[in-house]
Amino acid sequence: MYDVSIIGAGVVGCAIARELSKYNLKVVVIEKDSDVSNGTSKANSGIVHGGYDAAPGTLKAKLCVKGNQMFKELDSELKFGYNKCGSYVLAFDEEDHREILKLYEKGLKNGVQNMSIVNKSFILANEPNINPEVYSALFCGNSGVISPFEFTVALAENAADNGVEFLLETPVTGIEEIDGHYVIKCNDKKIRTKYVINSAGLFSDEIAKMAGMEDYKITPRKGEYLLFDKDIGGLVNSVLFQTPKEGSKGTLVTPTYHGNLMIGPNAKYVYDKEDMLTTKEGLKEVSDNAKKSVPKIDMGKVITQFAGLRSSMEQYDFIIEETKKGFVNLIGIDSPGLTSSPAIALEVMEILDRSGLELSEKKNHISYRTPYIRMDHMTNEEINELIAQDGSFGKIVCRCESITEGEILDVLQRSIPVKTVDAIKRRARATMGRCQGGFCTPKVMDIMCRELGMEMTEINKSEKGSYILSGKTQKAEGGSEQWSMIL
């Protein structure tokens, strides 16, 4: 019998798993996909928000501000990479200016520090590529950027290192309440547990329904993004928001943690929880809007486009509650969910404590995680020492991001199993660069075959069915010699 079962290995589930791993508890995380951080947590803006935007008095306001303050320490423990680069909400006229003054007031009410209203010359001195028609801005020094999947993976790995079990590719098919505990059915597997944490994101309403709670309805809101070559990553130094107008938060322009430029998202309600389609109209909307903030963005430098779904509800605020004895629901965790996630985890710990879960601290808990080896952060001497120990750090696999074989082997040896090309991409960044894996995908697959004992044709890009190769060529199969002569 597990003490706690967490359904969903997104950032919220993994943050909770990591908190629970500090105590003497038997904890399992159940995830339908092949990797953690595979839903909303993989495709979002990657912003650690200041917290001035959320409505005062709400959980969103409280947890966003609290979460924001936790990132520095979290990064020192988990080393996922956090760049507290600051943010601007840009105002382009007096009307916008009045709006950012309101945001500033809201921020004060929410307890946000490090905010100021700045004028045009200050903005252009710090961000020379912003549209010179800018009027003023709300600057927040507490905002920053992270790689959302690296953060989630770091939480998960640290939780796993401290004994939390992760069941990947394990979709939940039913939940029963028997004799004061729960039985979670995952096809033919049954997981008995005292507590259930429903952090299933987009599917949290369906999970709640399985346990007899029918009152929730997630209405996914899609956001489309464009990611640019690192060549133009230096165009902006901080996160640039636009003044929110009725119903629209505007489009943001931001550097990513790894130095790309990213723009997006728009917001569109969709009916299908798998609808990650980008649209021509959506991408145009995003690029047109972003150019209002930074006219110089060169659309020829786009390296990829993607869409993510926010698990929104009609209700504005997060739902974080023990709806039924032993069943904690986390529903409607949309923006600022990423920023709030560490604070949400603490909120859940309080709920579990109040509910009677015995929390005794583990003696041998390790709060630190060995970071991935990142050679781009090393001096030449350090690189040479590393290569002297292990030559695989001298073999570049991904030329665009300068990722070596050694760095890929490193991510394969962690506590959360890595089984797909995308899982390697999100951890080691191989295939993430400007050629989008054109050159290195075959090499990455060769390494997977060798290290994981897989066949080339077994390797998936991400989920089951996303195979990359359909079979061997006729010649490789020992087929027609005649054709090889023609060619």
Add this chain to the structure above:
Amino acid sequence: MVYDLIVVGGGPAGLAAALKAYDEGVKDILIIERDYVLGGILNQCIHNGFGLHKFKEELTGPEYSEKYIERLKDTTIKVKTETMVLKVTEDREVHTLNEKDGFQVIKAKSLILAMGCRERTRGAINIAGARPSGVFTAGTAQRFINLEGYMPGKEVVILGSGDIGLIMARRMTLEGAKVKCVLELMPYSNGLTRNIVQCLDDYDIPLRLSHTVVSVHGDKRLEGITVAKVDESLQIVEGTQEHISCDTLLLSVGLIPENELSNVCNIEIDKITKGPVVSDTRETSKKGIFACGNVLHVHDLVDYVSEEAEIAAIGAARFIKNTVSEQKSVTTKGQNGVTYVVPQKLGITDEDKTVKMYLRVNKVYDNSKIKVTAGGVEIASKKYDRLIPGEMASINLKKSKLKGIDIEEVVFEVEGA
């Protein structure tokens, strides 16, 4: 560690450059190659058609590069494979990384950049829709088939009728895949005519001009695409959308010179060619640093790559031997139908030298003429039966014609365009 010459890249351009420099008397040469073998992209080009101009015979890609690699054995040229160049500096320092030597800084009296190019991706052309597996650049698919022995898929649509796309249409057909069609955004193909005949017509693969992919479908593996017709301004014609089921989409939508090293070195880049701005010796804006092959501008025939590499090698050899005299130069410019001209600069010397100028046009021209003028005076011209964007054209220019004309710019244009 100091070499006379370092060549960055051991593909066709780098090989030809190193050997030519050797012949010109430079004996202390290092070729740095990131792959584990020399030959570059030619290794996966197992079809024939290479070398018709250079060697007057039809060779496969590996056979073509083998001609050069064989010759290396009889020279003192050194080669480092599986070595990545991380950075090149203005004072000709090359920062490298490999398994054996770790991180190293190697100096050279002269450098030849021959890093080649990469394929444009789906992201670069902004195709909307889902992001399943099964969407490949044509070159990646070619590598899987020809070097790894694996098939990317069974039902294929190819976007882009550039040469790699055409070659892959045939290759996949011969391997038993069904190639449903090749789509081309433009009203003409960018591939060589002989490839359209030999790769599509011979196998009854339809080429659909003025068509593009509007959207990609499939959650996991590609299930199909929506295609549509485009008008003259390349905008989608509403109502012409059509679904084609397929498990594989190959993209052959253009090549981009790989100038990340040049950028870090602050070498001036031509906005059109996306390669360095060079003089007729193929010297870049940085002294002693030369460039050739697809890193300079994308070529359609490897034969021309070799030819250009030899020009760069002669330039580098003369630079090393310090026999270059400071010279005034004029700028070349394409207009009225000529999209670009390489070299972008012409040195004015006392030598009476003929310079072969390479150029591309913006659309198809039949029975036309390229006219070269300096200060309004025609200094060269050449007639062509057909000029098409997919085939690079060349024209010879006598430098002596520039003498005495007080100009800064030589203009290339299609007469009557």
